[in-house]
Amino acid sequence: MVKNKMVFLAPIIALAVVLIFSLTLIPSVNPTPKNLPIAFVNEDQGVTLPNQTKVNMGGKMAEMIKTSAEPKSGEEPIVDWVTVKSYKEVKQGLDERKYYAALVIPKDFSQKQASLQTPKPSSPEVQIFVNQGMNTMASTLAGQMLNGIVDNMNTTIRNQLLTGLEKQGGMITTKQAAALASPITKNVTNVNETGTHSANGNAPVSLFQPLWMACIAGAAFLTIMLNKLPFASRREKFANQSVQVLIGAVIAILVGFGLTWMADAVGMHIPDFTSIAWFLSIAYFSFFLMISAALSWLGMKGLPLFVIILFFGAPLLSMAPELMSSFYNNWVYSWLPMRFLVDGLRELFFFDKGLSWNHPTAVLVGIGIGGLAVLLASALKPGTKKEGESQTEM
Incomplete structure (x- = not known):
């Protein structure tokens, strides 16, 4: 290992990782x-x-x-x-x-x-x-x-x-x-009091982190499974991607209601179980489609992007935009899709508003529709030779 010059890159990589993730502390x-x-x-x-x-x-x-x-x-x-x-x-x-x-x-x-x-x-x-x-x-x-x-x-x-x-x-x-x-x-x-058992008013941010990680895991797992399948035609790939979307919808309901039940079980105050569970399901499905769409074009190389978004986004979501620097407000916070999840949860937790077609819900649905279109469009991209073509050549 000492003779391998790549070994000396290890401390450089470690310092680079420390530097990058230290930047997440600056806003707070x-x-x-x-x-x-x-x-x-x-x-x-x-x-x-x-x-x-x-x-x-x-x-x-x-x-x-x-x-x-x-x-x-x-x-x-x-x-x-x-x-x-x-x-x-x-x-x-x-x-x-x-x-x-x-x-x-x-x-x-x-x-x-x-x-x-x-x-x-x-x-x-x-x-x-x-x-x-x-x-x-x-x-x-x-x-x-x-x-x-x-x-x-x-x-x-x-x-x-x-x-x-x-x-x-x-x-x-x-x-x-x-x-x-x-x-x-x-x-x-x-x-519009936060009350007790609300993570000091940060219950919406607390729910975001496990939901986002579940989105990454679900999208990555189904994308890997889909990439291992041979397709005889683009129509067949399109059909399998449609099944991927349906499975994602089922997972979304399970995660939405499961996460709400877990939060309630550990003592978090849940003012309206059904509304919060359905809203989390909508958010999960929207983010699932967005991440799946990115992975369908970039492959698994795109996965670190969403992990970085998690680390950079989490500290900002607990802050008000008026407390951030202009750079973080305009160039980081404004581009975070999960801020609409947190905004919607704030209304459900602290403002006595049930699930409705409000701004956060509309934006999340828009993200989901955009992700779905990009995901299904990836069936048309040129790729490696399909199984049927390979067998013909042999």
């Missing part, structure tokens, strides 16, 4: 948010002060938020503030996964804020909604940002009130002193 090392969509609702009706001055603290709060959100020159903003007209509209947006969080200023915000300078103060309250099911990491970060904004406003308003009260003589009641400790109260509500 220091995730930095960019354009994180957060909704802002200002329902404050304002208040007229004794000197006939009209004040709308909600409007001032909106201006402060916009000013603080302005990015430095050449940088993208951390938060993409989306102004929404009403609580009803923002609730719909949260359910449709448009926002990671929302800040709602109620109608009586200015009125209660003005009462803080009276003997009978009533602290104004803001509502913070954290959209947990959309993405655990991003929604937590968005919630922390909103809490920080309200805390900063508390400090500003407290200083303003103290300055105003000092000008009035500096005498305050016990109730006023208590209200000054926290001039604005927060009501934080988690919506």
Whole structure:
């Protein structure tokens, strides 16, 4: 072995493998948010002060938020503030996964804020909604940002009130002193909650990995079996590929329901067993057809491609696109077919939506149809001599 020069390639190959798969760690090392969509609702009706001055603290709060959100020159903003007209509209947006969080200023915000300078103060309250099911990491970060904004406003308003009260003589009641400790109260509500037994909100990603490996194994096994068969004609190969597709459909149902049952058996919370099982079956069949199509043209040399997709895709699927670098978002994540599987599972797990013809389902079916067309088309490609031709020549 020492005389064989190929032996010295072993450490080079090992280092190359380490380098390639170390690249999968880059997106999760220091995730930095960019354009994180957060909704802002200002329902404050304002208040007229004794000197006939009209004040709308909600409007001032909106201006402060916009000013603080302005990015430095050449940088993208951390938060993409989306102004929404009403609580009803923002609730719909949260359910449709448009926002990671929302800040709602109620109608009586200015009125209660003005009462803080009276003997009978009533602290104004803001509502913070954290959209947990959309993405655990991003929604937590968005919630922390909103809490920080309200805390900063508390400090500003407290200083303003103290300055105003000092000008009035500096005498305050016990109730006023208590209200000054926290001039604005927060009501934080988690919506579309991930709950318990959901792998900390990553149940969809947890189910993707065994499903994808099962797709690779099933497609590779049937492709190897098909390649070993002699075909007398292209029509015969086409017929055998049709049988391969039917077997893949049966495997898809078994994997979909089997994986759902296994997840339920190990303690994962399954909100709707039938819907999740059928969705996993659809996803498996679509990926099976896609991988089989690639192998039918590339042979088993194409198999490592889907293994690499697994290793590069898994870390990204648990992250929000707004936390990725532009490179990974545009050139890696956007091309991952399994992201539609994870998106569909999020809706089933956390958004109380049953199996329906939504965007993830439509894309998965489209992937399956494309894979089926490419797979069946491989029966027409020129290949090695068929058994019938070989026997004729002999």
